[in-house]
Amino acid sequence: MATSPSAVNLLPKQTKPSYHHGDLRRALLDATVQLIEEQGLEAVSVREVARRTGVSPGAPFRHFQNRTALLSAVAEVAQERLVQAVGESLRDDEKADPLQKFRAIGIGFLRWAFANPTHFQVISARLEIEFDSPTLRDRNDELRATMNQLLSQATATGLLRPGDLSRYVLGGRALAYGLARMHIDGQFPSWGIESANSLNESIAVFDQFIASISA
Amino acid sequence: MATSPSAVNLLPKQTKPSYHHGDLRRALLDATVQLIEEQGLEAVSVREVARRTGVSPGAPFRHFQNRTALLSAVAEVAQERLVQAVGESLRDDEKADPLQKFRAIGIGFLRWAFANPTHFQVISARLEIEFDSPTLRDRNDELRATMNQLLSQATATGLLRPGDLSRYVLGGRALAYGLARMHIDGQFPSWGIESANSLNESIAVFDQFIASISA
DNA sequence: ACCTGAACACCGTTCAAGT
């Protein structure tokens, strides 16, 4: 109750919270996300984040080793949500056949990336810089294993066109990743696709890929 | 002859060229590329580029409006080379069938991107920031038109699986783009693929895509 | 016409000193 922002009954003169016991780390992450949403990734400076959070320029360095670590932490949170969204998309199609489940992973990825372009951009930027954290690697391994299994099952039930399974997996992943990147890079307009339609079009492209690799 | 760097017969004491008539613009571009190759995109500062070129901190601004414009100019050169490489790849397969030509475009793209990761990264970074130059848009339109034609012909000659042509085109492009991005992002190792093998594997994935969309 | 070099307003990061 004491940490709740709505608990303003005592000491109303304390306008700026001192964060001396509050959750500065979380506040910094929130401010960073908001700053990215307002001004883009490039505009993120540790000083500006500190300013928005009402602390001194040096304060963030008690919680994050450097600017990269701050952005990396934002990416970590974002990736957690992405993985969760993909997982939910998979669970929504629980009764579907293996190939439809494989599709659900890709569609879940696309839906989330298009709905959260800022977060996807941070994830993507992290990949560009950081040489994989162990948690990230584990999650990748897990998801890849799931996709491989699904395609094995699809093969067993005669749903899949013959071919190298892990190359279908990598292909699906690269396709979804490429579409999402093209979106955040603003490439769709120059491909004759209005922004409003880019998710639908991307899903259609992915669906045609799924149809192509069907038996 | 006066502008040739090998014409060092007169005035050997003039160790640092003054660039007062030389091609400072080109020298700055070269220094930028070299800096990116040595230290990465993030390390590019206008001041460091100026330092390496032997000019004052303000000099580059006579040739480029700002840091972004400098990087953008590097990207422009890079993109020219990419387009040229793709064109050559296409011409190498002049006698091939339409679908093989379509394949040649994708493979040419992949080969170039993997052989020139630095340049590809700059191109990709530019897309992230700049809202398409007219030249870029034209080149995109042209290439897309070519790919569409090829798939039309492939359909006419019964080589292509039924489906939406422009979605195959977009799919092929997104797939190649995604694979190239995964490479420069260093994602292949965490996909169980050694860096040395990532081009071959990417080509194999793309080839399996081509096979999938074959009739 | 093209470059210098000082100047300004910023940054990331560190670290003693405060609470």
Added chain:
DNA sequence: ACCTGAACACCGTTCAAGT
């Protein structure tokens, strides 16, 4: 234990002054 605020070495960019 956690934050402040001064300090340092950078940056991007501008602009008078030099050649």
